[in-house]
Each structure stands twice: as structure tokens, then as C-alpha cells.
Amino acid sequence: MNKHSFKYWRKVMRRAQDEKARAIIFDIDTPGGYAGETADLITRVMPDLTIPSIAFVNPEATSAGSMIAFGCDKIYMHPRGTIGSTGIVSGSGGTIDPVMRSKIESLFSSYVKIVAKEKGRNAEVMKAMMFREQEYEFAEGEVKVPKGELLNLVADEAVLEHEGKPLLADGICDDLAAVLAAEGMEGVEAVRAEPRGFDAFASWVGFVSPMLISVGLLALFMEFKTPGVGIFGLVALVAFALFFVGNNLDGNVSGSWLFVLFIAGGILVILEFWVIPGTFVAGTVGVVMMGVALVLAMVDVDMLDSFKDTQYGLISFSALVGYPIIYMTIGLAVAVLGSILTMRYMPSLPMYSSLSVSKTLPPGTGEENCNSELVGKQGIAVTQLRPAGRVKIGDSVYEVTSQHGFVEPNTAVQVVSADGMRILVDLVG
Structure with missing residues (x-):
């Protein structure tokens, strides 16, 4: 699961809600995903659904996948399905600071209690999947989790009876048709939600945003180096227009006001170069405005709402702007590298050669002594x-x-x- 998957899911769930679908079925097969986005999904978006939500573990729901299944009204397992191992790890693969880990696990423990209460599930099952500090025992000892390990259930274990109800899953089904039959929806048309048209375009732009930033910045640099040509300015305009429009469609903060902020910053940079050179004030302010506009344009609207929600406090500031800053840094780094290579090899490019004079002028015939x-x-x-x-x-x-x-x-x-x-x-x- 990637960040754009969560955005698309939220959009699909709201559309299904508006169109009064019979149910939403999550056909889950994932080794994991992003903790913050998952927490936002199961504590803010899914509880607002008035139509049933069903998880079909087909066949793997590990880490964030198990959390999404846990947040559904019903869970069905494929005969070879597995669910669990929800321990929180660093997205970069590094070690999480002990204090930060304690804070994150405390928050997620609260999320588990909230979801378990709303869905009528056993919170201890999810805790056993997420935390290793103690040992657990379920279904009269048939499922044991030693201290230091995480719970991971296979299909037969997930449907065992525990305290008068299924341990986690409501049944085992071979396929989606069997899930529909189990829910009394035989013959109901199942519409598979896949991004198409503008949705596919938005997801694509969200994925290649760093590249659009680098192309736009490099084109602006080329325009400054070859004034009057115009083609590079047009390329930059198209790249940044795609960036802002695509991110807006992708459910990010990107809007017309940010595009205006970006253009205003670009104008200040132009003034610094061609009208009031040497002050550095206009140029510095312009660069900051452009950078802020690019970063904010990639901030997820729903994540921003979660960040501002004082009730749950699901999203930290670093989680909110972390990936936009990373994307911005990647785009800037590629643009700088491209600019260096351009400066090195541009004199040999046909376009540049046609715009420059290669003939050496004899001494005294040029403007070296003008004025x-x-x-x-x-x-x-x-x-x-x-x-x-x-x-x-x-x-x-x-x-x-x-x-x-x-x-x-x-x-x-x-x-x-x-x-x-x-x-x-x-x-x-």
C-alpha cells in the first residue's frame, strides 16, 4: 500500500456512501503500509460509513493491512490467509527512538481501544499483533503468543471461538463470490474500484511529483540561461501546471492560491535577476515562496484535518509534511544536478550553438572597451x-x-x- 492508495480509498468510500452501495469490501493482500494514514482511515473515515464494511483477507493482511481489516464490520479469511504482525517499524528501515516508540505505541493502543469498542472486537487480539511486551493466550490456550513475539493468525485460528464469539474472523471463504454469499448478497453486482481517467492521472502526478518539480526547475534555469527562446519557459509552465492541477485532483492542499503564490515567487526571482540585481531580498523571498507553495501543494487534505483534530491527535507535524519535504528535496537535488550537467555540456548542444557566436573577434573590434x-x-x-x-x-x-x-x-x-x-x-x- 502506498500513500496514494489511501487517498483513492477515501474517495471511493465516500462515493460508495453517497451512492448508497450495499457494502464496501476490502480485498486485502498486502505486507503493510503507512501507520499514520491507516490510523486516520480506521478512526476517522471508516467509522463515518453508514454502509457495511467487509474485509476479505486474500491471502495476506500484515501490518497496516491487519489494522484495516480490524476496522471493518466483518472479516473473512481465505483458506490460506494470514493476518497479524502489526508491529510499528520505521518507514526508512532504521531504529525508532525509544521515547518516540513509546509515544507512537501509546497512541495506537488508544486507537485499538476505540476501534475495538465500535466494532465489538477483542482489543487484546490487536494488541497481541502490535506489542511484544507480554505474552497472550486465546481460545482456551489453542493460540499462544510468547513474550517478545507478535501474533499472526492463519485462517483456522482466526475463526476459533473466544469468549463466546470468533477470535477475529467471521468465516473462511474461497473467493469474493463466497464472501457475498456469506453476507446474503448472492448475485449482487460487485464493482471493482480501480483508478481511471482523472483519478489515474491524479495518482500518476502524485507519484511523479518530484520529477515534475525537477523538470520545472531545470527548465526555468535553462530559460534564464537562454533568454528570449521561450521554449524552456513553456516547458516549466506545463510541468508546474501539471504538478498543481494533479496534486489538487489527488486530494492534496494544492489550489489556485498556492499556484498564485508560486508564480508571485517566480516573479520576485525574475526581478532579482533582471531589474534589481544585487539586493538578494527579492530573490530570497521569491525562492521561499516557491518552496512553500510546492511543499504545501503536496500535503494531504485529510491528513491535515487529522493533524488539526485535537480529539485524536493522529498525525504529527513531521508525518504531515515529511513526504512533501522529501519529494521537494528529491526534485530540487535532481534539478541542481541537471543544472550542473547542463552548464558543463550546454555549449555543445545544437540549440545553444545556434544561439551563440563562436567566432573570435579581433582585439579592439568588440565592446570590451565600451564606455x-x-x-x-x-x-x-x-x-x-x-x-x-x-x-x-x-x-x-x-x-x-x-x-x-x-x-x-x-x-x-x-x-x-x-x-x-x-x-x-x-x-x-
Whole structure:
């Protein structure tokens, strides 16, 4: 199970609810998934369903899969099915800090109690699957879990009687048709929910978001390096449009206001490069705005609601923005690497060669000495220099750049250097 699966499931469950389906059946075959998203699903989304929810373990429901089955109204096992081993592990494969592990397990212990009470299940069964601190015994000793191990039930064990009711599962079924028959729904049409159209597009965009970020940023870099071409700017616009639209359809925070924030940040970066170079304020603010817009656009709306829910406190801030930041970091790293390679090999590219002049000009025929006669001359600032602006020297007005930042109008300045690219001035005296 991946993060996009959870988003699609939530959407399907709400649609089934709205269309008054007879039931929702989870055909489960998974080694696990994400704890936070699973907790959100079984404590916030599934309890709101007014139609029956049924889990068919076919054949594996390990870790997060067992939690989803536990949160359903009914559970059926495939004859070769297994369910359990729900211990919480680090998504990166590393060791969880002991204090953090205690906090997480305490929270999930609460979730188990909530779900067990609502679904009429034995909370000790789920705890035995999740925690190893004590030994457990069920079904008059037929199922034993030694201390230090996690409970994992096969089909025959899951249906054993315990305290007057099935230990966990309501029955054993060979296939989905048998599940329907067991629930008195023979002949009912079963619609398999699979992402198509916009749903498939949204899932695809959510999956390739890092690549869209890297393509967009690299295209922007190419546009700055080859101004006037326009093709790279168009590529960047398409990449980021797909990113924001796709993430919006994928159930993330992404919306028009974030796209506007991103564009505004891009405009500030352009101003920094071409209008007010050297201040770094506009560029820095612009980069921050663009980064914030990209990260927030990938935040799951439902996860955000869980984060703001003070009753359960299901989602931590790191869980909320962790993957968006990781995706953003990957996209940025690939874009930086692509920019370095582009700088290294761009002169040999056909497009770049057609835009550049490879012929060497003889000394004295270029603009290397353009305006060199102005060096040492004084003038008066006609406009503010921030640091760029205009200065009147003699009878002519020149575009100049201040050597030391902001200069007020009508201030006397002196030319300290001049070449074909810019005229640099400093305060007189």
C-alpha cells in the first residue's frame, strides 16, 4: 500500500456512501503500509460509513493491512490467509527512538481501544499483533503468543471461538463470490474500484511529483540561461501546471492560491535577476515562496484535518509534511544536478550553438572597451540606485549599478569601472 492508495480509498468510500452501495469490501493482500494514514482511515473515515464494511483477507493482511481489516464490520479469511504482525517499524528501515516508540505505541493502543469498542472486537487480539511486551493466550490456550513475539493468525485460528464469539474472523471463504454469499448478497453486482481517467492521472502526478518539480526547475534555469527562446519557459509552465492541477485532483492542499503564490515567487526571482540585481531580498523571498507553495501543494487534505483534530491527535507535524519535504528535496537535488550537467555540456548542444557566436573577434573590434572613457568621471543620480538606476554624466544619461547598494537621487557619484556589460559607480569622496 502506498500513500496514494489511501487517498483513492477515501474517495471511493465516500462515493460508495453517497451512492448508497450495499457494502464496501476490502480485498486485502498486502505486507503493510503507512501507520499514520491507516490510523486516520480506521478512526476517522471508516467509522463515518453508514454502509457495511467487509474485509476479505486474500491471502495476506500484515501490518497496516491487519489494522484495516480490524476496522471493518466483518472479516473473512481465505483458506490460506494470514493476518497479524502489526508491529510499528520505521518507514526508512532504521531504529525508532525509544521515547518516540513509546509515544507512537501509546497512541495506537488508544486507537485499538476505540476501534475495538465500535466494532465489538477483542482489543487484546490487536494488541497481541502490535506489542511484544507480554505474552497472550486465546481460545482456551489453542493460540499462544510468547513474550517478545507478535501474533499472526492463519485462517483456522482466526475463526476459533473466544469468549463466546470468533477470535477475529467471521468465516473462511474461497473467493469474493463466497464472501457475498456469506453476507446474503448472492448475485449482487460487485464493482471493482480501480483508478481511471482523472483519478489515474491524479495518482500518476502524485507519484511523479518530484520529477515534475525537477523538470520545472531545470527548465526555468535553462530559460534564464537562454533568454528570449521561450521554449524552456513553456516547458516549466506545463510541468508546474501539471504538478498543481494533479496534486489538487489527488486530494492534496494544492489550489489556485498556492499556484498564485508560486508564480508571485517566480516573479520576485525574475526581478532579482533582471531589474534589481544585487539586493538578494527579492530573490530570497521569491525562492521561499516557491518552496512553500510546492511543499504545501503536496500535503494531504485529510491528513491535515487529522493533524488539526485535537480529539485524536493522529498525525504529527513531521508525518504531515515529511513526504512533501522529501519529494521537494528529491526534485530540487535532481534539478541542481541537471543544472550542473547542463552548464558543463550546454555549449555543445545544437540549440545553444545556434544561439551563440563562436567566432573570435579581433582585439579592439568588440565592446570590451565600451564606455571605458567614463572611468573617473563624476555625475548626478537621476533616479534611485537600488543598486541599478540612471546617472547623468555630462549631457548624457547612463544605466549604472551602485557599488555599495542604495543611492538617493541627486547624489554625486563617480564611475569606478565600465565595460560592455555595466557601468559601476560609487559615492564621491
